[in-house]
Amino acid sequence: MNIEMLLLIGTLALLDMFSPSIIGVSVYVLLVAKKQQIRLLLTYLMTVALFYFSTGIFLMLGLGVIFDPISNLLTSYSARFIMTIVGAILFIGSWLVPKRKANGAPKPKSLHVTSMVALGFTTSILEVATALPYFAAIGILTSNQLTFYEWLPLLAGYNLVMIAPGIILLCLHLLFRRFMNKPLRKIQTLFDQRTSSTLSWIMFFLGLILLINGGMF
DSSP: OOHHHHHHHHHHHHHHTTOHHHHHHHHHHHHHOOSOHHHHHHHHHHHHHHHHHHHHHHHHHHSHHHHHHHHTTTTSHHHHHHHHHHHHHHHHHTTTOOOOOOOOSOOOSSOSHHHHHHHHHHHHHHHHTTOHHHHHHHHHHHHTTOOHHHHHHHHHHHHHHHTHHHHHHHHHHHHSHHHHHHHHHHHHHHHHTOOTHHHHHHHHHHHHHHHHHTTOO
């Protein structure tokens, strides 16, 4: 385990902090729920974290056979050349992503614990296929051939960072309830009218990481 790897994992975790679903649902619950805000929101956040954590463990244990031979090729000239090309494509493409309006963050049909669990699973299943930073982090952990007790806390920490925005918003709401209503509504409006900028930023940082690992810098 080295500092460079930890910095890469940390950067990818910070990218996943800007999940529209996590922030959007958190804001919605804090604005709409009149009772049990803490229980409802934590139920949703823990469902998402446990889903991704379980998925990460499955991938780390189940795909090692695939990643091990690949990791042996990562230091070759051809592999670094491919990483540089892909990184350049993502980096340049991040500036060319067309702006488009979205339908806003997903919202639960009812504010009950069971509905929050269902929403957590639903949003996670729908988004896991596009969780590029998470898959990149798992690839890095696997290629570094870490032991179980080394990568497990890193995976857990990654998922805690991913749901951190929801926890931070909850804490701010509890501490400054009278002053948080207006900022929360602004955030909700932003997400209801958001563009594809989230995808653009993900492509930008992933491209930059690949360029660095490819030896361009």
